[in-house]
Amino acid sequence: MEVQAALLSGDRLHLQHGPIDLIIGVEGDRAKAFAAARARLSSILAELMDEIDLLKLADGPAPKGVVARKMWKAVQKHHGFVTPMAGVAGAVAETVLTAMTEAADLKRAYVNNGGDIALHLTGDATFSVAMAGVNGDALGKLKLTANDAIRGIATSGQRGRSLSFGIAESVTTLAQSASMADVAATLIAGAVDLPDHLAIKRVPAEQVRDESDLGARDVVTYVGSLSKADCANALDAGLRTARAMRNNKLIQAASLHLRGQSRQIDLNTRKVLAHA
């Protein structure tokens, strides 16, 4: 199967290849940018598969491929178990975005890889992000400008396609790059957890998905009923991880959600807001 391409309403491009689904929007030479995006994506999967064994190692050596190297770099400053695969979606988005900006003069562009978004902003261009809760309610809006030094947005959690060590419904992060945001969101979502809680079912990752980079480590497959206090404790655990990342400049902001409760690290004020 080759890369599948379709134009969506609003002049967006949908590209799909194997497990990769990209929604792309640009302001500028759209035809040139879309052609470049499509051409770039066509070889990405094969490039990744060339070094797939290396990318599943938590402390492996640096890989050679452009995308693989982005993934690997994005996990180097994090502690604990994490493999470059945690940043694969963001790295792919970044790579395709770069291919477009190199091929065409673009004022504004984004590549959304299943919720992991790479951004290109110049001049007075802005990017509005609306976050939605599990029940579809808008949780808040955010307007990013070229001055914000944020070029990546990522969301991870139980509703996503990836396996998670934690129980967060969703964790959204803002960072310098999509691959950094992706890794951070994955790790924070994993940290939103209640170890040994009886309502949480866990199964070794390799039993859920063959060839998972998480190996025999337990991943959450079901979350039963939790008290409000349980949820608060789990979110606070995630928030501690997020704060540490914020202090190490690995992320700029984060928003954590679980069963109607949320925690946020705000973009500009560094103030932590707690919502009941």
Next chain:
Amino acid sequence: MPDDVRVKPEKIRCDACPVMCFIAEGKAGACDRYANHAGELVRLDPLTVIERGAPAVAFLDQDKDGSEWDGDVFQGSRNFVTAVGAGTTYPDYKPAPFIVSQDVDDVDMITVVTEGIFSYCGVKVKIDTDRFIGHEQAAVRINGEPIGHVTTSEYGSKMLSLGGVEHLTGGSKAEGRITCDALLKLCNCEAVTMQIDEGAAITVQAGKAPIIDGKPEKLMRVGCGSATIGMFAKQWEPHVDEVIVVDDHITGVLSEHEAGKQLDMRPSGIKIQGRRSTPGRYFQVAEPGTGWGGTDVEDPLSVLKPADAKKAWPGLRLLMVSTTGEQWAYYELDENLQPQPADISDELRLSADRIAENCEPSLCSVLFMGGAGGSLRAGVTDNPVRLTRSVKDALTYVSCGGAEAYVWPGGGITVMVDVLDMPSNSFGYVPTPALVAPIEFTLRREDYSALGGHMDYIQTADAVMAGDLRKVAPAVSQTDPYIVQQQKRNGRI
């Protein structure tokens, strides 16, 4: 030795993309699009709905599918649920994945949609060309593996019959795999390059001109050499003494041809190679090839024999032209009655152009052909033969991806459909190897009940539409399946 010896089902390897997942029974691959269903690789694509009266997704690759679609509202506002992405029940005898009811003009219609796995399937390819591509019965190969053969030529076209059970599962593993891959690409309107034994390398893509030995074909011939003379004799006669129309089938000689005689043309004494069929009509003036008029002629003078000195005269004006008008040459005889290149008059030049103008653009047509087998029919009814009868009786309308399917007479449900009428990427495959093709049966609710349909599994169209869908506009050539079904049913008595 363990006491508990359980047979663990084998994982299958998905080769749909470079990730090459090993997928265990009941699981999906990393993409969530392909899954292992009882040892068969199946697609889990979103169900495709043909929207009539609502905006559709424009496909980048296909102009006809809407990138130039102006948003014009189609008559009515009805959606047709196709079987593209419906998933399949093979090999279980379960009801088809989607049995849809929809109220159409107060008649409760049922559409049973399923993606059928066709082991007995192939494509018939019509290639508009007079060039020689290979002899009838010659094998058509990819990477040395036979995937089909050259079959009976049609007027102005060469025909290939590709795929079929003998190549899919009757030969070696490599043969089956390569055949399946070629069929899938052809059906999904992708280009496939094939080599014909003792013939040409040919690239075929539905709706596009064929590429023969690296040269894209442009035009179909206007007719055979004899027919061309019949069409243009009157236009030539005032400007020329002899015209030879070079053609692989019948080469025409104007002055000798009935059309020339009717115009009282003087016999020119120009003689050509080949076997005379009737006056002015010659077979086999050259070998088949990719030169003039589907022959191997590159130099038109090579088909001439020395002129008859008793009849020919110095200064005789001779036009040689191919049946597509793409090649032509003009000569005049010198004092030794040898043809010498000369300047053509504008009038004569125009006539060659006119031949080209009358030739239709050369295209490749790909028709999918397959037979709906036992399990597929069982997905529709408890008593599969009743579905066959219902189709034959025109109670049930058969479509593939919403496109009208020609149902062959005789036993079984053997259908044929133009892949250009179907939504993009309608076809998939399983590693058997076999093609996965959409097939829908549309009939009245009472007729469905009468043939033992799975009435308990009927869903309303609205309920199906609420799911994760891909919506497309109908192909230009596609009729509304509901309307055709009604017309056929009403007209059958």
